[in-house]
Amino acid sequence: MLYYALVFLLVALVAAVLGFAALAGLAALIAKVLFVVFLILFVLSLARGRRF
Template structure:
């Protein structure tokens, strides 16, 4: 999931360089959403694994 967030971020940067503001904003928004989903899943995974260890 983090891989896709980075890909969309790179797409946003390239689109911004070439002046495609709408595409850049959309790709940046998707990258933010994917990054937040990644963080939530990583924290949930950490907490589940920590509770199993006891």
């Protein structure tokens, strides 16, 4: 699950770079949503430990 959280973080960072550089307005919203998803997955993976 930590792997997926890191993948979501990477996608969110790429979307943020595109969105905050005014290349795509929708990318900023996507980055914010993906960042929240990353935080949720990260907290869940920390809470569950390395059981996978």
